[in-house]
Amino acid sequence: MSSGPLSTVCRDINFMVNTPPTGAAETGPPVDTAVSPVAVAGEHLQRGRHLTHRRMLALDIGGTKFAAAIVGDSGEMQERVEVPIGADPTATLSALVRSLASSPGLAGVGIGTAGPLDRGRVSPVNIPAWRGFPLADKVSELSGGLPVAIAGDAQCMALGEWWRGGHATPGHTMLGVVVSTGVGGGLVIDGTPFLGPTGNAGHIGHITVDPHGEPCPCGGVGCVETIASGPAMTRWALAHGWQPTSPTPDARMLAADARIGVPIAVAAFERAADALAIAFLTAAALCDIDRIVVGGGVSAAGETLLHPLRQTVKRRAGLAFLRRLQIEATSLGRDAGLYGAAALALTQA
Ligand SMILES: [Zn+2]
Numbered sequence: 001m002s003s004g005p006l007s008t009v010c011r012d013i014n015f016m017v018n019t020p021p022t023g024a025a026e027t028g029p030p031v032d033t034a035v036s037p038v039a040v041a042g043e044h045l046q047r048g049r050h051l052t053h054r055r056m057l058a059l060d061i062g063g064t065k066f067a068a069a070i071v072g073d074s075g076e077m078q079e080r081v082e083v084p085i086g087a088d089p090t091a092t093l094s095a096l097v098r099s100l101a102s103s104p105g106l107a108g109v110g111i112g113t114a115g116p117l118d119r120g121r122v123s124p125v126n127i128p129a130w131r132g133f134p135l136a137d138k139v140s141e142l143s144g145g146l147p148v149a150i151a152g153d154a155q156c157m158a159l160g161e162w163w164r165g166g167h168a169t170p171g172h173t174m175l176g177v178v179v180s181t182g183v184g185g186g187l188v189i190d191g192t193p194f195l196g197p198t199g200n201a202g203h204i205g206h207i208t209v210d211p212h213g214e215p216c217p218c219g220g221v222g223c224v225e226t227i228a229s230g231p232a233m234t235r236w237a238l239a240h241g242w243q244p245t246s247p248t249p250d251a252r253m254l255a256a257d258a259r260i261g262v263p264i265a266v267a268a269f270e271r272a273a274d275a276l277a278i279a280f281l282t283a284a285a286l287c288d289i290d291r292i293v294v295g296g297g298v299s300a301a302g303e304t305l306l307h308p309l310r311q312t313v314k315r316r317a318g319l320a321f322l323r324r325l326q327i328e329a330t331s332l333g334r335d336a337g338l339y340g341a342a343a344l345a346l347t348q349a
Pocket residue numbers: 205206207216217218219220221223225
């Protein structure tokens with residue numbers, strides 16, 4: 001348990017404080033000074049500007065919990081806090097932001113949030129109390145007027161992987177994809193996040209891969225998410241004879257069965273891999289993407305998902321520029337979104 005004032009505040013309000021890993025003074029991978037926030041922020045920062053040791057407040061607004069961290073402009077995570085949303089999400093947010101906003105030297109706030117979002121307003125599916133909630137304005141108010149940058153959680157995951165996950169390649173384009181209870185994504189073009197006019201660019205989970213497939217809650221038909229999300233894979237496997245040992249089966253159990261060769265579980269992963277591969281190649285053809293980094297709960301299946309995914313991409317890719325597409329696992333895990341939110345804040349601080 002770290003012993004600073006922030007930790008004390010967080011204990012007082014029953015926050016769960018995650019401390020740096022043993023042996024590390026600060027969390028996160030080693031700082032690669034060759035990949036500076038200037039490279040992350042692309043054209044939004046003045047190239048060549050000297051780093052000033054600014055610190056950012058990063059927020060990750062999920063469907064069941066909120067996470068927050070203080071991140072320096074060299075990419076070092078100095079504090080990390082996580083708290084269940086509780087009965088009143090606005091009260092939880094207020095306590096969280098107020099406790100961290102008093103941290104000295106903050107230059108801005110970055111928010112990665114469950115969507116959908118529209119110009120700073122959010123309507124997370126799993127937070128029914130927030131519909132059109134002015135999250136960016138609220139956080140700005142709570143932080144005493146700090147500049148606030150906001151993007152989708154998967155967009156922040158992508159930016160975090162670019163900056164701190166070892167995936168930054170100047171001049172190249174990366175797609176980060178979260179495969180979890182839904183499927184989301186975010187584009188990073190030469191270090192700059194591409195968010196789009198409404199902030200929703202990268203919604204790869206709602207690319208149609210089966211025009212005759214299942215209706216999707218989004219209103220579309222045969223979206224990637226109807227095949228490759230954890231619940232969709234589980235549902236399909238059960239409908240095709242999977243007999244899990246638990247009365248409440250999920251994608252993690254399905255992955256375990258696939259690893260030991262249960263045919264229907266293997267088929268569910270191959271089917272999901274096929275849907276993802278079609279969407280990945282579609283995105284790559286449109287945006288000349290070099291690298292796709294896959295994170296999210298389902299990606300914890302590791303090679304059970306990634307091996308068929310790479311094989312299918314290899315089999316389906318035609319054009320030379322598509323055949324060079326690399327697919328890799330997240331290297332930051334759940335912290336990718338916090339690093340990305342901090343990087344996003346750097347673009348506006
Ligand atoms: Zn959809």
